[in-house]
Amino acid sequence: MKFDSLIIGGGVAGLSCAIRCAEAGLKTAVIAAGQSALHFSSGSIDVLSHLPDGQPVANPFRAFDALKAQSPEHPYSKLGSETTREALAWYQATMEKRGVYLTAQDDDSNHFRVTPMGTFRSTWLSQQTVHQFSLTDVAAGLNKIALVTIDGFRDFQPQLAADNLAKLPQFKDVAIKTAAVELPDFDNMQRNPCEFRSIDVSRVLRDESKLHAFAKSMIHQVGQADLVILPAMFGNGDGAATIKLLEGLTGYKICEIPTMPPSLLGIRIEEAMKSHFKALGGLILSGDEVRKGDFENGVLKRIYTKNHHDMPLTANHYLIASGSFFSRGMSAQRHKVEEPVFGLDMTDLPHRDHWYQSQFFAKQSHPFLKMGVTCNAQLQPSINNQRISNLYCAGALLAHYDPVFEGCGSGVAISTGYYVAEQMIAAQNSNQTTEEKQQERTIA
Ligand SMILES: Cc1cc2nc3c(=O)[nH]c(=O)nc-3n(C[C@H](O)[C@H](O)[C@H](O)COP(=O)(O)OP(=O)(O)OC[C@H]3O[C@@H](n4cnc5c(N)ncnc54)[C@H](O)[C@@H]3O)c2cc1C
Incomplete structure (x- = not known):
């Protein structure tokens, strides 16, 4: 050839x-x-x-x-x-x-992305579903944020991330809430304790009726928030569209953070x-x-x-x-x-x-x-x-x-x-x- x-x-x-x-x-x-x-x-x-x-x-x-x-x-x-x-x-x-859609800051500078540990890493381009925190004022515009996971999901621990964020002086006036939302079908999905990764969750949330149930449960648990941070667990190719849909269903501004591998944002x-x-x-x-x-x-x-x-x-x-x-x-x-x-x-x-x-x-x-x-x-x-x-x-x-x-x-x-x-x-x-x-x- x-x-x-x-x-x-x-x-x-x-x-x-x-x-x-x-x-x-x-x-x-x-x-x-x-x-x-x-x-x-x-x-x-x-x-x-x-x-x-x-x-x-x-x-x-x-x-x-x-x-x-x-x-x-x-x-x-x-x-x-x-x-x-x-x-x-x-x-x-x-x-x-x-x-x-990969974007940088308007002035071409780096921005911070939050990691699953609740620390910040500087980067230049992020996908449209990732919140860009300013290098100079990380908590700008945020009074109340919520770190949300799915009950039973091991690859993101919101409490750990919240504890680390709360240590930052810039977050001293920001209320940080954590929540673990139940996923319909969780018991059926978990055939063994290791088999509950972001890719498995994404398959369930592709079903619109399950996404609706998830949205309802999330509103109930989170209450009011300026920003809701979720682990990346939406679709391989169509994840951004699913998040847009979830934003419409909940009224929240939602962003994703990468999980332990496999990382859906990278995939x-x-x-x-x-x-x-x-x-x-x-x-x-x-x-x-x-x-x-x-x-x-x-x-x-x-x-x-x-x-x-x-x-x-x-x-x-x-x-x-x-x-x-x-x-x-x-x-x-x-x-x-x-x-x-x-x-x-x-x-x-x-x-x-x-x-x-x-x-x-x-x-x-x-x-x-x-x-x-x-x-x-x-x-x-x-x-x-x-x-x-x-x-x-x-x-x-x-x-x-x-x-x-x-x-x-x-x-x-x-x-x-x-x-x-x-x-x-x-x-x-x-x-x-x-x-x-x-x-x-x-x-x-
Ligand atoms: C854990 C981890 C996290 C990272 N996170 C980030 C991040 O968040 N942002 C960022 O900008 N950078 C990140 N990086 C760095 C960045 O991802 C890498 O520098 C970049 O992806 C390297 O790309 P690459 O194409 O050179 O190599 P790779 O992505 O390593 O690809 C090499 C490919 O070559 C194939 N290959 C190897 N040998 C052969 C062979 N003999 N024949 C055929 N195929 C072969 C491999 O199977 C693989 O598919 C991360 C790196 C690591 C390791």
Whole structure:
């Protein structure tokens, strides 16, 4: 099978690249071995919350110069703020086509989203059903809030979140109420104590009569509130519409917060991206895994997958966006870290004692989180110092940044995926022009 572009990895980086290529008319396929980090994510897009030295960032794009000074090899330092902005604007517009509205604050600054623990995390884009708390005045406009869960649901504990919120000086004048609303069918659903996750709840609440019963019970228990916070448990693709309906039924302003995995807010993003890619004619080989590739003179010629080991796949351009340790894009042994598919060149490895900080919640980044594949300015990797001209890297596999500490995971994944796609599109167009010119010469 021959493609214009082949993408290894079905996370946000791989899918961003794949969608952009398919939009430009490139015959594109994605090979995705397993679930992506989106199943664990808040579904908000972090762009840059902290500089590598720990300084908090209010406006990500205004901090790009400071970031480059501290971390010249950071993926954003290679792309620059203009390309990153362009990529994120394209992403917002693309997701909007699928009914996922991702917005930032009007002044382009970060906002806080509340976590299931009742703490705040800074992010840049959130879905329409997520409440954006201001960085400068977290409790602005709130006198009474309610944290509501479903009775028996283990993946969100409102009392814990309420206790943490109440400790914040900004919330000292805000009344915080918690409630556990009964879900119709709860007893029938719970076949075993572990089987009551957000995805199970979403199936029940899709039934309008059950949603009505839930709304009635919620009004009864909550009373008056400026904001009702619920765990994300509404639909995969149509969750936002269900919340709108619930707002209409109750009269409350309702927002969602991510739960323990599976995170429906993250899955919503993945579903939207995959369906958009397929609608553009793209092909996804789910559950398949790239095992190796053949290289000739610095060019990747073909790749072999678990399911197609005797029928290699070929393309003009390849992207590897197989994620970090978490998604098995990188693997670690006692004294070695490697990229297991092609054996791409990685960052220099310190002694194992220096792979992590002694404190889990350290004030500095854990060094292992910045390990990854080293690339040139075009995000092309090398093997034994030989550059591979038609292979690119994007997302969490890249070295020199820490998605957790710096709060930049999805921002880097989207922008590097987009940046690679633009190069693939330009190369494809220039190849076509050369071929057309050759044909014209032959005819003449
Ligand atoms: C627990 C957790 C929570 C996070 N929360 C947030 C958040 O709230 N907001 C935010 O902005 N960022 C968050 N991040 C960071 C962000 O999600 C990641 O940086 C980003 O999603 C990485 O995307 P990716 O496409 O590079 O990799 P991944 O999402 O890891 O995807 C890699 C894909 O490649 C596949 N793969 C691996 N090897 C192969 C192979 N050989 N062949 C084929 N496929 C292969 C994997 O199965 C997977 O589908 C979080 C990260 C984690 C781990």
